[in-house]
Amino acid sequence: MVLPTLILLPLIGAVAVALVPKNRSELVFPLGLAVSIPPLVAALWVAANFTVGEASFQFVTDHTLSESLGIGWRLGIDGISLWLVVLTALLFPLAVAASTAITDRTKSYLVAMLILETGLLGVFLALDLLLFFAFFEIVLVPMYLLIGIWGSENRGYASLKFVLFTGAGSVFLLGGIIVLGLFTGDLVDRLSSFDIRVMLDVELSSTAQLWLFLAFGIAFAIKVPIVPFHTWLPDAHTEAPTAASVILAGVLLKMGGYGFLRFNMTLFPEATVDLVWVLAVLGVIGIVYGAVVAIVQPDIKRLVAYSSVSHMGFVLLGLFALTSQGLTGGVFVMISHGLVTGALFLLVGMLYDRRHTRLIDDYGGIATVMPIYAGFFLYMAFASIGLPGLSGFVGELAVLVGSYLTLPVLAIIAASGVILAAVYLLWAYERVFTGPITNSANEGLHDLGLREIAIIVPLILIVLAIGIYPKPILDRIQPSVDLILERIEATTSYEVPEHGATVDEGAG
């Protein structure tokens, strides 16, 4: 019962916000913030009651909607989705709290945000592929509206690009889902079935696996995004209002990584093994390319957007390393990136609220007038750089160690990301924050207020806490990714290399 509740809570919140009468508009924002809290409470309750060491789905809800088509309202959570759900539920209240600059059609804005949250939670919890697809598409709509209505100057172009890109991927995804559903139907003697637990037993030919992998993969590749399908992202991030950027980078991109892990790697093991090289190479290209392009971005938001391309490359490399370390690390990078990049977008938004420019050249020396802000930004920059002790390091190290075992050359190239991340972030920091104040428009900037500090501090503490003690998170991720690996080993000739063995000693 908890998972349907979790999914519906934001939707109920959206209805509540929508029902606020016109003459009481001062209540809209506080109410929107208030209703974004219960999903977080529910998510934390799930995390607290999650059984450690259990690899398969927990808190399962299973209701058949159509017997003959094999469609059902099926929800469940495992170690892979658990933290993505918690991350989603955590980022929404913060993103809403950071939306005070939205004064135009606040009510619609909050309703869109809350529907977006329902969609995202549904994506991570659905165990039925059609249900998953429905949520996958629901996410598009409010995000499209958030960018298109509340975005900055070039919002029309950016939102259209976002929709067309993702929509194009969805076409393939839907086709793939239906074909796979029909295959599964044969298995259970019905027309079709979309229960992914049933789908695991379908025996697919190598060719079928390959085509289905590609159909699913394109949709997820656009979401991750994998170079060269990434160009919607800098535009969407840059034009989106702060909260939408936070959710885009923090959660939406993870739909891609999650999709690969949950569907491609689980359902099409043979194709996965065959395509490891392609995807791992694309991941490494993303790491290096995203970082190199980030160096010369004149716009802070675009810079952070390209850094996302780089970090998501680590996710891809980790997943397709096909080792316990790589997979666990890849999922952890998703969580860490969600927190850190979410925080960076929140911070950039706070600066934008003051000066209405994102251009690095318009700033310089503002650490003098905004010392707290500068400190927060530098903290998150170092988290993004992968400084040990903060969350970024744990996942990236696990990804690199895990990918070295199977793809040594790629891991060594990927490790150069540590240099490049320092280059683009510290150079940007230098130009925005240090030196004397060169632009008189920045002299009067006031430092962060209490509300803004309260938004960032939780993220600072979490990034530190899971950087120092990631064990509770890793212990829940690992059994579930190991299950995927076991399945790949069982159905293909692939063998996880030796040093996976030491994992057990360490975990004990």
Place this chain on the structure above:
Amino acid sequence: MIDYLWVLIVLPLLGAAALIVFGKRIGDPWSGRLASALVGTAFLIAAGFTVPLVTGNGHPETVELFSWIPVLGVEVSLLWDPLAALMTLIVTGVGFLIHVYAVGYMHGDERFGRFFGYMNLFIASMLTLVLASNFVVMFVGWELVGLSSYLLISFWFVRPAASAAGKKAFIVNRIGDWGFLVALLLIFAAFGTFEFAAVFAEAPTGLTTGMATAITLLLFLGAVGKSAQIPLYVWLPDAMEGPTPVSALIHAATMVTAGIYMIARTAVLFGLAPATLTVVATVGAATALFAATLAMGQRDIKRVLAYSTISQLGYMVMAVGVTAFTAGMFHLMTHAFFKALLFLGAGAVIHAVAGEQDMSRMGGLRKVMPITFWTMVVAWLAIAGVAPLSGFWSKDEILAAAFAHGGYFVFLWAIGVVAALLTAFYMTRLMILTFGGEERWPDGVEASEAPPILTVPLVILAVLSATAGIFNTPFRLGLEHFLEPSFEGVTQQLPPAGATVVALAALALVVALVGIFWGWARYSRRLPVEEGGFWGAAVEGYRVDDWYGRLVVAPGKAMATWAAEILDGRIIDGVVNGVGGGVKSFGNSLSGTQSGLVRWYGAVMAAGTLGLLLWLLLSGGLF
């Protein structure tokens, strides 16, 4: 008792947290006093832990704290052995003196509290590096000292030069860190663990020479960055933009020696890779000489000391390269004393002449700053290698070991001897330009002796610089014996026995005296014009930074710009917009207006997906 080893790290870490957040409120001087007290306490505790190791009642111990990254089998665990103890005592001991000095030196700075927060953060980071019992925790400390260094170099961030220097230090170090990081990957692949004990136990039988060479070369790349060796030394001279106590603590006495410590710690692995050792020794000797020639030509007193540090680090690297690990650690210790003293003395001088760092505008300070002068005399003679001061013993031990290593390494010994000559020369130059001759201070400067809070640490360091040699003379190898448990199973190069070592020592002493005499002869009477030719080139660091700019930075930036503007902006996005444009015009022909299409598209999509969900909701029980 040893279970509380973590207290050593946590004390300064708490100080760092408190002072970074509340430093402004705690203020000047209490922030400094708190920070100093914490480091001092850590020193006393460390000394207590060291006693059993000295008396021979103790043995190396590992303290496991908690499981950190279970999927990699990484534990946070600490190791207390003689090597760790020696480094801890240096870091906290010298660190304490420099903290006390900084309370006086930084007095009146607007961000006084923040400064001490960063200083404590550095101590905590350095102790993490030193006390680590596995490669990953060591890497954590390694990165965190890099962070502290960045924060402290760019402490006065309003000065663009300071800000740029901090960034440069971090990025150049990251190039080395890449090596360390990749070494971690190889180590895990080879051993399935990062624990020192397990790796060192298995390495002699389980590691091929090729793999050992690869791992150690990558680790050495890390050391080249952190310990400022050729070709990654370029960040250290710029790091002098940081406040002088920072230069003394981080960029002379402790952090920059981390590379030497790391090689000593992993001596077992380096011992398995003779090819790497040759590279290490060669890089060390080359750096020792190269940086010494640069130190000769600097006018800025701190830059002399910066290049001098690079040069002295070269000696230490050469020592570990010829497997004289104890000799390397010995010089690390004596250098920590006399180089910290030189920097702190230079800081006192700079304060006295109102921030001037150009030695050509100093002179004559011996009369007004007698304590600073005499303590620096001790340091000068120590680094120059005059017996019986500490530097004589430690440097001589390195050179003797290189000589005894034989063959090609005798050539490196010769390079080391030449570098020693230059060292004696440039230090004499520094002393005479600063303290000797006429007063050349800027107008209006009233130079006077520094207050006791600055001079007391100088005096203590002077005593140590003078006497620390007794820890390991050829007659009584105290340090050698003390460190034995840390170098179990490691073959070390010892200095030659009998007459040879005496002859080498005598030669070293003569070289030192010649260097001093040369400097004396050149500078004691008049100030020679040092422009153009060698002097001009040396002041500009042989324009190495320019070359890096032209060969690495500029092409890198051009490539990044090309990738961003042409590849990403025109080619990839061009294709996208082409496709998009096609769709758009198709849509336009259907619906008429462009904006109409967008809304229509969105509305249809919204209706479709919501409809699907609605259908799911209505057609069956949700719960």
